[in-house]
Amino acid sequence: MTRLMKYCTPYVIHILLAIMLLFSQAYCDLALPSYMSDIINKGIASGNTREIWNIGAKMLLVALLSAVCSVAVSLIAARVAAGVCRTLRLNLFEKVETFSNAEFDCFSTSSLITRTTNDITQVQTLLVMAIRMVLYAPILGTGGVLRALSKSRSMSWVIGIAVICLLCLVAVVFVVAMPRFRVIQNLIDRLNLIVRENLEGMLVIRAFSTQRFEENRFDKANHDLTDTNLFINRLMSTMMPTMMLIMNLITVLIVWVGSHQVSALHLQVGDMLAYMQYVMQIILAFLMMAMMFILIPRASVSAERIADVLETEPSIKNRENTRAPQTCGGVIRFEHVSFRYPKGDQDVLHDIDFTAVPGQTTAIIGSTGSGKSSIVNLIPRFYDPTEGRVTLDGVDIREFDIHELRRQIGYVPQKGILFSGTIQSNLAYADPDTATQEEITRAAEIAQATEFIESKPDKFETEIAQGGSNVSGGQKQRLSIARALVKKPQIHIFDDSFSALDFKTDAKLQSALHEKTGWATTIVVAQRISSIMYAEQILVLENGRIVGKGTHRELMDSCEVYREIALSQLSKEELE
Ligand SMILES: Nc1ncnc2c1ncn2[C@@H]1O[C@H](COP(=O)(O)OP(=O)(O)OP(=O)(O)O)[C@@H](O)[C@H]1O
Numbered sequence: 001m002t003r004l005m006k007y008c009t010p011y012v013i014h015i016l017l018a019i020m021l022l023f024s025q026a027y028c029d030l031a032l033p034s035y036m037s038d039i040i041n042k043g044i045a046s047g048n049t050r051e052i053w054n055i056g057a058k059m060l061l062v063a064l065l066s067a068v069c070s071v072a073v074s075l076i077a078a079r080v081a082a083g084v085c086r087t088l089r090l091n092l093f094e095k096v097e098t099f100s101n102a103e104f105d106c107f108s109t110s111s112l113i114t115r116t117t118n119d120i121t122q123v124q125t126l127l128v129m130a131i132r133m134v135l136y137a138p139i140l141g142t143g144g145v146l147r148a149l150s151k152s153r154s155m156s157w158v159i160g161i162a163v164i165c166l167l168c169l170v171a172v173v174f175v176v177a178m179p180r181f182r183v184i185q186n187l188i189d190r191l192n193l194i195v196r197e198n199l200e201g202m203l204v205i206r207a208f209s210t211q212r213f214e215e216n217r218f219d220k221a222n223h224d225l226t227d228t229n230l231f232i233n234r235l236m237s238t239m240m241p242t243m244m245l246i247m248n249l250i251t252v253l254i255v256w257v258g259s260h261q262v263s264a265l266h267l268q269v270g271d272m273l274a275y276m277q278y279v280m281q282i283i284l285a286f287l288m289m290a291m292m293f294i295l296i297p298r299a300s301v302s303a304e305r306i307a308d309v310l311e312t313e314p315s316i317k318n319r320e321n322t323r324a325p326q327t328c329g330g331v332i333r334f335e336h337v338s339f340r341y342p343k344g345d346q347d348v349l350h351d352i353d354f355t356a357v358p359g360q361t362t363a364i365i366g367s368t369g370s371g372k373s374s375i376v377n378l379i380p381r382f383y384d385p386t387e388g389r390v391t392l393d394g395v396d397i398r399e400f401d402i403h404e405l406r407r408q409i410g411y412v413p414q415k416g417i418l419f420s421g422t423i424q425s426n427l428a429y430a431d432p433d434t435a436t437q438e439e440i441t442r443a444a445e446i447a448q449a450t451e452f453i454e455s456k457p458d459k460f461e462t463e464i465a466q467g468g469s470n471v472s473g474g475q476k477q478r479l480s481i482a483r484a485l486v487k488k489p490q491i492h493i494f495d496d497s498f499s500a501l502d503f504k505t506d507a508k509l510q511s512a513l514h515e516k517t518g519w520a521t522t523i524v525v526a527q528r529i530s531s532i533m534y535a536e537q538i539l540v541l542e543n544g545r546i547v548g549k550g551t552h553r554e555l556m557d558s559c560e561v562y563r564e565i566a567l568s569q570l571s572k573e574e575l576e
Pocket residue numbers: 105341342343344348366367368369370371372373374375414
């Protein structure tokens with residue numbers, strides 16, 4: 001919890017005001033039993049109606065003041081908690097945006113969602129309660145003890161018994177409940193993961209008719225969460241009646257002992273009743289502390305999970321004194337690069353060495369898992385090489401500001417990803433403020449997307465559903481390509497981005513790309529020979545190593561792996 005304390009500093013004045021109001025409220029609440037005692041002793045016992053009215057009016061005023069303070073504290077608490085949690089949510093979101101793929105591999109996506117939502121709600125609930133109770137309870141408890149002792153010292157052992165019983169109860173609850181709270185947050189993570197996988201993979205689940213299996217998986221996670229929640233709730237529901245029982249037994253004890261003292265004229269009736277109320281206030285204070293003890297462990301688990309994300313330094317970040325690539329030439333060079341994934345046990349790329357120059361296409365081909373995507377992911381610094389370096393115009397890319405470096409790159413991922421909005425908003429994604437309609441239309445034309453966009457009733461204003469579910473895989477790829485082209489980058493990276501296109505569209509797109517963006521450095525990862533056979537340079541990858549480098553013709557003569565791939569896809573005549 002202390003790791004998040006700094007987020008409360010902007011609200012110090014609010015908190016100080018709340019503390020002052022809490023003191024006033026506690027003072028009022030503690031004064032009420034004394035007034036009641038006076039009404040009985042000075043008014044009722046002697047039949048003095050005027051005194052009863054006088055003290056009664058004061059009591060009403062004090063009760064009103066206490067209510068006003070209580071409402072004001074609640075409002076302040078709600079404001080502080082909402083403000084702190086809004087900042088936390090924003091910071092968490094911004095932090096996650098800076099994460100490189102390595103951090104995403106570390107925190108699962110579902111856990112990041114739980115941390116941004118449920119965990120922050122836990123902290124918010126605690127903050128509201130803490131501001132209202134964490135100070136009020138000790139003030140009320142201590143004030144109650146002092147006032148009770150001022151009414152009768154001979155019954156102080158009753159307070160002692162009450163406090164010992166309550167402390168034991170709170171300690172038991174704390175020890176038993178604490179370990180379960182971390183379990184609950186982890187179970188929520190698991191439930192989120194299953195829901196997410198199910199929603200994203202609904203078509204696969206239907207195709208494989210595995211609804212029953214998935215239901216059982218969900219049911220198990222749901223059951224585990226329910227069981228743990230039930231355990232905690234049962235514990236809480238036994239705690240409240242136990243506290244009430246203690247309260248009632250203590251009341252009986254006070255009446256029993258007090259009535260003997262009243263009959264022996266050692267105590268007045270009013271004082272006995274006031275004593276009883278003070279003991280009730282002490283028990284109430286313990287009740288509040290018990291609630292805090294329940295909320296604090298759960299919220300501190302959540303706070304830790306939030307702080308873990310906030311304090312994680314992205315493994316890929318700007319060095320000091322970074323610079324922007326000046327008039328980017330676009331010469332990308334891999335110098336003896338080896339790479340291993342952060343959690344991997346062996347290198348997936350070994351001694352990769354090549355140069356991609358402007359005005360040329362460098363194609364990367366190889367079997368699945370040979371490391372093609374891993375190579376291109378090093379250029380926008382999604383990961384950094386384990387050995388060797390990648391340079392842009394002769395400068396190590398780690399010297400550049402990451403944002404500026406990425407501005408030079410038009411990256412089209414393997415899986416076309418669109419955002420909810422319109423086709424227009426998706427295409428203008430790189431620069432919504434400055435991208436002109438002309439640029440967007442031109443990019444759509446090169447990406448061979450114009451025909452299907454024009455066929456839609458709303459054309460560029462056609463709505464894209466969540467996750468791009470209302471466009472086909474090939475259309476999604478073409479829109480992703482157009483989106484990258486609108487950026488007018490110096491370096492184009494297409495990571496298997498033509499795989500969902502038919503041969504005709506693929507060929508048209510390649511030729512348009514060559515014609516309209518031929519000046520750029522183009523790096524293409526592809527599985528299809530036909531997509532890359534006209535590239536100026538082709539790299540053949542096997543098990544993370546370059547086993548062939550050259551043009552299609554050179555590789556057909558010199559590289560056995562390339563020849564095998566080529567002949568498995570096209571006939572000898574087509575390859576000529
Ligand atoms: N995030 C990751 N963590 C650990 N290992 C990974 C990760 N991503 C990929 N790998 C491993 O790295 C190797 C190369 O993967 P990569 O995705 O670069 O291959 P690829 O040639 O692009 O494959 P494909 O053609 O199927 O897309 C594979 O063995 C893969 O299992």
